Amino acid sequence: MAGPEPTTGPLTPEELQLATRNRGMPLEALRYDTTPVGLHYLLVHFDIPALDAASWRLLVGGNVEHELSLTLDDIRARPRQALSVTLECAGNGRARLLPRPVSQPWLNEAVGTAEWTGTPLAGVLGEAGLKPDTVELVFTGADHGIEKGYEHDYARSLTPADAMRPEVLLAYEMNGRPLEPQHGFPLRLLVPGWYGMTHVKWLMRIEAIREPFDGYQQRVAYWYKRDADDPGEPVSRILPRALMIPPGFPDFLTRQRTVERGRVEIIGRAWSGHAPIAQVEFGVDGAWIAASIEKSVGAFAWCRWSATWDAAPGEHILSCRATDATGNRQPTAQPWNYQGMGNNLIQAVHVRVR
Ligand SMILES: Nc1nc2c(c(=O)[nH]1)N[C@H]1C(S)=C(S)[C@@H](COP(=O)(O)O)O[C@H]1N2
Ligand SMILES: [Mo]
Numbered sequence: 001m002a003g004p005e006p007t008t009g010p011l012t013p014e015e016l017q018l019a020t021r022n023r024g025m026p027l028e029a030l031r032y033d034t035t036p037v038g039l040h041y042l043l044v045h046f047d048i049p050a051l052d053a054a055s056w057r058l059l060v061g062g063n064v065e066h067e068l069s070l071t072l073d074d075i076r077a078r079p080r081q082a083l084s085v086t087l088e089c090a091g092n093g094r095a096r097l098l099p100r101p102v103s104q105p106w107l108n109e110a111v112g113t114a115e116w117t118g119t120p121l122a123g124v125l126g127e128a129g130l131k132p133d134t135v136e137l138v139f140t141g142a143d144h145g146i147e148k149g150y151e152h153d154y155a156r157s158l159t160p161a162d163a164m165r166p167e168v169l170l171a172y173e174m175n176g177r178p179l180e181p182q183h184g185f186p187l188r189l190l191v192p193g194w195y196g197m198t199h200v201k202w203l204m205r206i207e208a209i210r211e212p213f214d215g216y217q218q219r220v221a222y223w224y225k226r227d228a229d230d231p232g233e234p235v236s237r238i239l240p241r242a243l244m245i246p247p248g249f250p251d252f253l254t255r256q257r258t259v260e261r262g263r264v265e266i267i268g269r270a271w272s273g274h275a276p277i278a279q280v281e282f283g284v285d286g287a288w289i290a291a292s293i294e295k296s297v298g299a300f301a302w303c304r305w306s307a308t309w310d311a312a313p314g315e316h317i318l319s320c321r322a323t324d325a326t327g328n329r330q331p332t333a334q335p336w337n338y339q340g341m342g343n344n345l346i347q348a349v350h351v352r353v354r
Helices: 013-021 027-031 072-076 121-128
Strands: 058-062 068-070 081-088 111-120 136-147 150-158 169-174 188-190 203-209 241-244 257-259 262-271 277-284 287-290 303-311 314-324 347-353
Touching: 027 241, 027 262, 058 121, 068 072, 068 121, 072 111, 072 169, 081 169, 111 121, 121 169, 121 203, 241 277, 241 347, 262 277, 262 314, 277 303, 303 314
Parallel strands: 058 203, 257 347
Antiparallel strands: 058 068, 081 111, 111 169, 136 150, 136 203, 169 188, 241 262, 241 314, 262 303, 277 287, 277 314, 314 347
């Protein structure tokens, strides 16, 4: 069953229903190195499952030498690692595309950075012993539902090479506390640098398989496609993006900003899942200057940037754009695709200076 085609129509009640279940990070929270848990963005495809930590087990099986069944205490007793990681939904920016792919209607704000603590996945996979003809590992969550007619447990796969990277964690803490129910309690996968869909929450099973995984969230969803028939390219790592804290104060309904004239310190964050951020530019009405960048708190975490603006009275459009060390730069024209993936179009903030 196909879903609705991209539309130029008004937001539908179904999109609004998704938008109120999920939530973005208010952009003023870009001020924090580590996003408070309650301000971190949230995306839950189906229902938040009710899991009991005492009876929960992580099963590791399929094409392995030794099947494992691990309790939460078993996992917590393994080598511990904490990493500061920026997560972003691959659908961030979708609602600004025209026509608009119909799904969770993100604008700019599907991002957050947390300190995640867990144990390296490589250790657990090493103990299970992947057989040499393993092609992929499938990570399955406890949540279940129907998407575009396909009934399934939420599941995503990775190649052994991607899964064995040292920064990939089985995470049981977020900002120093057990995961909240909505963020995957008791355990989630964390694949630093990759878009959000990879970080499977409420993890129940890891299965080694000998064929590429063809589950819905892997085969159908999360592809860069021109249209319904384009085979496309799979979505993986996060494209570069910079966002600023909108300066001044907002109008309640329109969010239009009012700023006092004179020197204004503009602050924001920038990140990329491909490489460190090499440059951030700040733009006023289309003229760009270099912003200064601070060192990020971790290889997979956003960095803070700032620029000084001498605000002259009138209406202005403020923008920012990031370039990473591989030379990827945010586009100034919308990178349209059929599922609304990876729209890292530069941010534009309308301000009135008085
Ligand atoms: N089991 C499961 N894992 C999931 C999801 C889900 O719906 N079910 N959503 C994914 C998507 S699309 C994103 S963007 C991130 C969001 O993580 P967060 O809600 O902790 O910010 O979780 C991912 N992991
Ligand atoms: Mo997502």
